[in-house]
């Protein structure tokens with residue numbers, strides 16, 4: 378089984394005041410670095426899904442994949458699936474750049490839950506579909522789904538009967554959408570220290 382990984386960082390961060398969330402720091406480290414360090418060891422190859430100037434990620438040494446048509450996170454998933462398929466991977470594991478505490482066993486648990494088919498993460502009764510596993514075989518169906526104007530990750534997961542992989546720690550999926558979420562993540566870090 379060849380699993381590739383993708384950090385979703387193609388959003389505009391409007392709730393964060395229009396900041397590129399990848400460039401925010403938590404505990405003195407870039408958010409994109411947090412996610413790269415957690416997801417990278419779980420996959421064979423890792424890339425970043427982002428629009429705008431790719432030079433801002435040069436320090437990470439990872440491929441940067443642009444959306445063909447930015448239409449939400451699924452546009453990034455499609456670019457990632459095409460990249461993974463071209464390199465002979467079986468599936469892509471995605472995690473958003475604003476989820477710094479993403480579990481170190483995300484990929485294997487998603488893989489086990491879905492037995493290689495689509496799977497999404499769940500913790501504390503909430504589903505986190507941007508933390509998901511997508512077989513390369515769904516790429517063209519995703520392209521058609523996006524072309525039909527659909528954009529919801531949860532909707533696409535449901536369309537493929539995605540399995541749910543349960544995780545014990547809700548904080549692992551803490552999503553930094555607004556400045557107060559970043560403050561909460563900083564306070565969790567201080568508690569752990």
Ligand SMILES: Nc1nc2c(ncn2[C@@H]2O[C@H](COP(=O)(O)OP(=O)(O)OP(=O)(O)O)[C@@H](O)[C@H]2O)c(=O)[nH]1
Nearest residue numbers: 385386387388389390391392448449450453473474
């Ligand atoms: N490739 C790609 N990723 C996206 C797109 N829109 C959102 N994302 C990513 O999907 C994840 C979840 O999106 P949000 O939490 O809404 O982030 P966002 O869109 O940057 O923030 P808001 O503008 O406040 O909604 C984040 O990691 C985003 O970077 C897009 O059009 N293309």
Ligand SMILES: [Mg+2]
Nearest residue numbers: 388389390391
């Ligand atoms: Mg958004």
